[in-house]
Amino acid sequence: MSDLNAFREEARAWVRENAPEALRGTSGSGPFEGYWGGAKCEQTDPDLLRWRDLGIEKGWTAPSWPKQYGGAGLSHAHEEIIHAEMKAIGVPRPVAGQGLAMFGPVLLEYGNDAQRAAHLPGIARGEVRWCQGYSEPNAGSDLASLQLKAERDGDEFVLNGQKVWTSHANLSDWIYCLTRTDPNAPKKQMGISVILADLNTPGITVKRIDLISGYSPFCETFFDDVRVPVGNLVGKENEGWTIAKAILGHERSSIGRSIARQPGSAQREVVGRARKHLGVAEGVIPDPLLRDEIAALGMLEEAFHLTLARIQQSAASGTPGSEASITKIVGTDLKQMRFELGMKVAGADGLGWEGPGFDEDDLQYTRDWLRSRASTIEGGSSEIQKNIVSKRVLGLPEGKK
Amino acid sequence: MSGQTAPSLLLNDEQQMLSKTAHQFIRDRAPVARIRTLRDSKDETGFSRELWSEMAELGWLGLQIPEPYDGMGLGFFDLCVVLEQSGRELMPEPFVSTLLLGTQALLLGGTDAQKKALLPGIASGETIVTxxxxxxxxxxxxxxxxxxxxxxxxxxxxxxxxxxxxxxxxxxxxxxxxxxxxxxxxxxxxxxxxxxxxxxxxxxxxxxxxxxxxxxxxxxxxxxxxxxxxGGAVLLEAVFDRAAVGLSAQMLGAAEQAFADTINYIKEREQFGVPIGSFQALQHRAVSVYTELVLTRSVVLAAARAIDDAPDDVPRLASLAKAIASETFKHAAKEAIQMHGGIGVTDEHDIGFYIKRAQATYMTFGKPSHHRQRWAELHGY
CATH class of the missing domain: 2.40.110.10 (Butyryl-CoA Dehydrogenase, subunit A, domain 2)
Structure with a gap:
């Protein structure tokens, strides 16, 4: 413990000495905020790029990864401290994204040495951006029904089919896919394999999906006789479901954590909007019902942060278990509650889509509110999370779905 | 969390042992069905003085009382470990009156003479102060x-x-x-x-x-x-903050027990040829209670910790704990009855005692809406 306390001092000093001034107070320091990198990255902000380089040099883009793969060889507890110190001054992590938060940790656990050496350093340096090929048009909540076919042909797999909700596939370099390698397996969870593909491989087509918010963070990704070397298979053929679940665990806890932002920030945001729209610059907001609702939000936010801290304090390992489901259920509820309340206090000022008569912040907020409706669906819907908790934590018998 | 570093929300080895021992003792010696017996027999005391003395001998009543007054000199956090367990079986013994109201008023506002006169008797289980x-x-x-x-x-x-x-x-x-x-x-x-x-x-x-x-x-x-x-208003507010946190620990234990009994029931009770716990309509509602319990444990531990280590944080965390624990216990108790079905509304079954206690605790030391208004004030809106 004293070792960790000493390390906290060291991490605090380094972050405060090196983090560019302009980036401070700009970020919740979640795993999905900041510089995502990759070959298609057009980021030119000199502060973000300098912060990225400093992080890479120190090995602190992926602190808990081994040094040979671009990490710093630290424990998860050390990593948590580094991220907490970045969050304390509101700077983003030097490199963000799915490669670091979701795919990398799983490749470390399940990949072979050649795969680790080939892919992890590029992720840690922010040079290669990864996306996830999980859902399909007929495999959403029922993910194990996926049908993207991968057939062995000599030294290659030939992929045919479609993925959907592939986040930022248009900006990514590589994709990790769940594929069907044995269509005749006795259970649908068997016969699934994790296969990696370079998105530049001939036969891959990416199409963006427009959301109700007007944003297009997701894509459809089509595979038409896509050939990838057999060396791109992660783990054993037909045993990919375990790996898939491990990645989902990282995804859920990352979504929960990326919602966490700074303690008190959701309450501050809604109070700020209430003040602006109700014209009450300071002091008591003269509406006890509204105060009650904002306080309920603030209390849930604080309870959520304390729970994250408690989980972190009691967690021995770095792989999220069923607490990730709790984190996702509560975190996404909190996020939606925050946006609903933030919209409620805006009244008609929050109804703008674009153009004159609405201010920029309100237009942005409304888009973000619409985007927030997806948070209880993506990464496994809240209902699926409840099924998981029901079975794994409460031990309730499985019924007919 | 006002600072960036969260308080420790874990029990140390001794506290875990205390929690286990108290859990066992209370389950064996103080089952919730006593509430019915005491009520129906119109018992003059209304609780068991023997049990109270035994708990005093185990050191539980004086956990937080300083050593000069014959206590163990530990923290409020330690007291909350026992309070949580006492809540599981809705113990009618004088925890709230004596350990939360009387003792806290004396500790916060009493003179040395007042403390000398009363605290040793409280620790030994002989004195009731309300x-x-x-x-x-x-x-x-x-x-x-x-x-x-x-x-x-x-x-x-x-x-x-x-x-x-x-x-x-x-x-x-x-x-x-x-x-x-x-x-x-x-x-x-x-x-x-x-x-x-x-x-x-x-x-x-x-x-x-x-x-x-x-x-x-x-x-x-x-x-x-x-x-x-x-100085009554200032002192009483401080006493109520501590009492609210201690009561929240009891509510946490009570809600946990009502929930555990309910989960066991829906695993066993069969209708349509299957356990009713296999129905998703009940499963998702059970998970909602469970997530509230997870959150409640965090806020109760944080508030109890603040009483020992961070006095400036006590008002807001006490309001947080009381508001959340009240809503969680009420929710857990309502769902417990609904999931037990008809038997849940009979006096014969113990589960109904939980909603009665939930209602009483909800209304004690400020209901949730009071604490939310206070929270808003403390946060400047």
Whole structure:
């Protein structure tokens, strides 16, 4: 413990000495905020790029990864401290994204040495951006029904089919896919394999999906006789479901954590909007019902942060278990509650889509509110999370779905 | 969290052991069905003095009382470990009156002489000390005090009426709030044996024992003042903050137990040829209660920790804990009855006791809406 306390001092000093001034107070320091990198990255902000380089040099883009793969060889507890110190001054992590938060940790656990050496350093340096090929048009909540076919042909797999909700596939370099390698397996969870593909491989087509918010963070990704070397298979053929679940665990806890932002920030945001729209610059907001609702939000936010801290304090390992489901259920509820309340206090000022008569912040907020409706669906819907908790934590018998 | 580093929300080895021992002892010796027996037999005490003495011998009543007053000198956090377990079986023993109201008022506002006179007896289980604040017109607002303290030659004379004074029917000492001219109100320690005091037993839904305490020109000396003259409001707020956190720990235990009983029930109860716990309609509702329990544990531990380590954080965390624990316990108790079905609304089954206690605790030391308004004030809106 004293070792960790000493390390906290060291991490605090380094972050405060090196983090560019302009980036401070700009970020919740979640795993999905900041510089995502990759070959298609057009980021030119000199502060973000300098912060990225400093992080890479120190090995602190992926602190808990081994040094040979671009990490710093630290424990998860050390990593948590580094991220907490970045969050304390509101700077983003030097490199963000799915490669670091979701795919990398799983490749470390399940990949072979050649795969680790080939892919992890590029992720840690922010040079290669990864996306996830999980859902399909007929495999959403029922993910194990996926049908993207991968057939062995000599030294290659030939992929045919479609993925959907592939986040930022248009900006990514590589994709990790769940594929069907044995269509005749006795259970649908068997016969699934994790296969990696370079998105530049001939036969891959990416199409963006427009959301109700007007944003297009997701894509459809089509595979038409896509050939990838057999060396791109992660783990054993037909045993990919375990790996898939491990990645989902990282995804859920990352979504929960990326919602966490700074303690008190959701309450501050809604109070700020209430003040602006109700014209009450300071002091008591003269509406006890509204105060009650904002306080309920603030209390849930604080309870959520304390729970994250408690989980972190009691967690021995770095792989999220069923607490990730709790984190996702509560975190996404909190996020939606925050946006609903933030919209409620805006009244008609929050109804703008674009153009004159609405201010920029309100237009942005409304888009973000619409985007927030997806948070209880993506990464496994809240209902699926409840099924998981029901079975794994409460031990309730499985019924007919 | 006001700072970036969260307080430790884990139990140390000794506290884990204490929690386990208390859990076992209370499950074996103090099952919730006692509430029914005590009620139906119109038991004069309303709880078990033997059990209370045994817990004193185990050191549990004096956990937080400093060593000079014959206690163990540990923290409020340690006390909450036992309180949580006592909540599981809705124990009617005088935890709230004596350990949360009486003891905290003495620790926060008592003189050395007052502490010497009462704390050792509390730690040994012999002395019951309570605090009366509820009045006919107060409706949860403890600052509305109609009881008066009139100056006399030797001190004060108290007149008025306190309602639902917990364990007032057998307390050795009762602390009451009374207005002192021009200076708000003050807390006084009274001896119920005095001829001006009339005690009338009251019976509540939740199995806790209470009494009406009528005061008719009851003389008290200057050394019976707790805290400062006119300092009653500040002191009582601090006492209530601690009491609210301790009560929240009890609520957490009670909600956990009601939930555990319910989960066991829906795993076993069969309808349509399958356990009803296999129905998704019940599963998702059960998970909702479970997630609330997870959150409640975090806020209760944080608030208890703050009482020992971060006094500035106590008001907001006490409000947080009380508001959340109240809603969670009520929710858990309502769902417990619904998922038990018909048997859940019979007096024969124990699960119904939980909703009665949930209602009582919800209304004690400020209901959630009160604490949310206070939270808003503390956060500047």
């Amino acid at each position: 605090l009366g604040y509820e009045e006919a017109g107060s409706h949860g607002d403890v600052s509305k005090v109609a009881t008066t303290a009139r100056k006399s030659a030797t001190g004060f004379e108290l007149s008025g009426e306190k309602l639902q004074v917990l364990d007032g029917h057998l307390a050795e000492r009762i602390i009451v709030s009374a207005t002192t001219s021009g200076s708000g109100y003050t807390l006084f320690l009274i001896d119920p044996a005095h001829s001006g005091v009339t005690i009338t037993r009251q019976f509540r839904i939740d199995g806790l024992n209470a009494a009406i305490v009528q005061l008719d020109a009851v003389p008290v000396g200057r050394d019976d003042i707790i805290g400062e003259i006119g």
